[in-house]
Amino acid sequence: MGEPEWLDEHELETWEGFLAAGTILNRRIEQHLKDEAGLSHPQYEVLVRLERAPDGELRMTELAGAALTSKSGLSYQVTQLEKAGLVRRRSCDTDIRGVVATITDEGRAKLDSVASRYVTLVRELFLDGLTNRQFAGLADGVGALVERLRATADD
Amino acid sequence: MGEPEWLDEHELETWEGFLAAGTILNRRIEQHLKDEAGLSHPQYEVLVRLERAPDGELRMTELAGAALTSKSGLSYQVTQLEKAGLVRRRSCDTDIRGVVATITDEGRAKLDSVASRYVTLVRELFLDGLTNRQFAGLADGVGALVERLRATADD
DNA sequence: TCATGATGGTTCGAGTTTGAACAACCGGAG
DNA sequence: CTCCGGTTGTTCAAACTCGAACCATCATGA
Numbered sequence: 569m570g571e572p573e574w575l576d577e578h579e580l581e582t583w584e585g586f587l588a589a590g591t592i593l594n595r596r597i598e599q600h601l602k603d604e605a606g607l608s609h610p611q612y613e614v615l616v617r618l619e620r621a622p623d624g625e626l627r628m629t630e631l632a633g634a635a636l637t638s639k640s641g642l643s644y645q646v647t648q649l650e651k652a653g654l655v656r657r658r659s660c661d662t663d664i665r666g667v668v669a670t671i672t673d674e675g676r677a678k679l680d681s682v683a684s685r686y687v688t689l690v691r692e693l694f695l696d697g698l699t700n701r702q703f704a705g706l707a708d709g710v711g712a713l714v715e716r717l718r719a720t721a722d723d
Numbered sequence: 724m725g726e727p728e729w730l731d732e733h734e735l736e737t738w739e740g741f742l743a744a745g746t747i748l749n750r751r752i753e754q755h756l757k758d759e760a761g762l763s764h765p766q767y768e769v770l771v772r773l774e775r776a777p778d779g780e781l782r783m784t785e786l787a788g789a790a791l792t793s794k795s796g797l798s799y800q801v802t803q804l805e806k807a808g809l810v811r812r813r814s815c816d817t818d819i820r821g822v823v824a825t826i827t828d829e830g831r832a833k834l835d836s837v838a839s840r841y842v843t844l845v846r847e848l849f850l851d852g853l854t855n856r857q858f859a860g861l862a863d864g865v866g867a868l869v870e871r872l873r874a875t876a877d878d
Numbered sequence: 879t880c881a882t883g884a885t886g887g888t889t890c891g892a893g894t895t896t897g898a899a900c901a902a903c904c905g906g907a908g
Numbered sequence: 909c910t911c912c913g914g915t916t917g918t919t920c921a922a923a924c925t926c927g928a929a930c931c932a933t934c935a936t937g938a
Contacts, residue, residue, distance in 0.1 A: 573842075573846070575845065575846075575850075581862075582861065582862040582865055582866075583845055583849055585865040586745065586748075586849075586861070586865050587749065588869060589745075589865060590745025590746070590749070593741075593742065608893095610895095627916090629915085629917080637895070637896085638895075639897095639916085640895075640896065640897075640918075641896070643919085644894075644918095647918095648894095660916095663903080663904070664903065664904090665903050665904075665917065666916065666917080667918095687730055690734075694741070694868070695730075695734060697867055697871035698868065702860075702864040702867050704860070705857075705859065705860020705861060705863055706737065706741070706864025706865065708856075708860055709853055709858065709864070710737055710744060711736075711737070712857050713740070714740040714743060714744055715852075717744060717747050717748070717848070720848075765924090782886085783886070784885090787887095792924095792925070792926085793927075794886080794887065794888085795888075795889080795927075796924080798887065798888055798889085799924075799925080800924090818933080819932080819933065820932065820933045821933095822887065
């Protein structure tokens with residue numbers, strides 16, 4: 569294994585800050601979603617993915633692949649959303665094993681009702697805290713990161 | 724509430740990328756910690772904070788305040804770490820209610836055993852994916868974010 | 879001194895996540 | 909057609925998280 573090149577203070581600080589910021593932002597968003605609409609963050613994610621998909625439909629596996637949770641976690645969340653009437657399950661036409669999740673009109677309405685507040689929150693917590701220069705730099709870095717992480721999604 | 728200023732594509736992409744990157748990185752780190760040392764990420768966090776503290780000791784509340792989990796969550800984790808012999812509890816000298824958590828020698832040894840691998844991983848997943856310019860930009864942005872989030876920790 | 883409100887930590891229950899096990903099914907090679 | 913490895917989604921037990929309730933204690937002021 570050998571000695572790696574240790575992290576200098578700035579590197580460590582940035583790394584830990586990055587993680588910490590993600591954690592805090594996640595938590596704040598979650599809090600607001602819960603209070604406003606009774607949605608957990610995973611549930612909100614599911615709805616958003618579905619809304620963006622053609623016909624508001626997506627296979628379970630595709631849904632899970634969207635960086636969310638495990639298959640079992642998705643199963644659970646979709647069940648919750650189904651109980652709430654925001655999503656429906658139907659079996660896939662071309663594959664009997666398959667299940668397609670569909671967002672309902674209530675689901676879309678729920679998303680609409682949260683959207684404005686959500687955007688406001690993202691501005692407050694994230695964008696407003698950054699100068700244009702900082703945002704540009706962060707956007708660039710994040711872009712590179714996401715690309716790299718997606719590329720090495722399986723190792 | 725009124726209509727907020729909507730997010731343009733670049734803003735949305737950056738925001739979602741930021742969250743997604745955090746989630747993925749967290750998960751990968753967690754995976755490795757679990758495999759290598761049988762530690763969860765929260766547990767690792769606790770050990771790191773304790774190791775950095777003078778005498779390797781910290782009050783429970785201070786520990787929880789370090790952006791980790793809730794008080795109850797911390798209680799649970801410290802109990803787990805105690806069972807594993809990596810941390811000890813003792814009551815506080817100046818406040819009978821208080822509890823001080825202390826990292827044991829085994830705890831320090833455990834951290835040492837993970838450190839090298841951990842650093843390697845951070846380089847692989849995070850630092851190596853960024854050019855110097857990108858890192859600088861991201862570091863700047865993250866710094867501003869963390870500062871802002873800490874400042875508004877209570878609203 | 880004695881109330882009174884705030885604080886420190888644990889414990890409890892409900893909800894959630896995860897990986898493993900499972901049953902059903904697909905699709906290609908032979 | 910028939911295997912057979914790989915896929916799909918659910919279910920299960922175990923672990924984890926959170927907030928609320930709780931008791932004990934502190935600190936302040938009358």
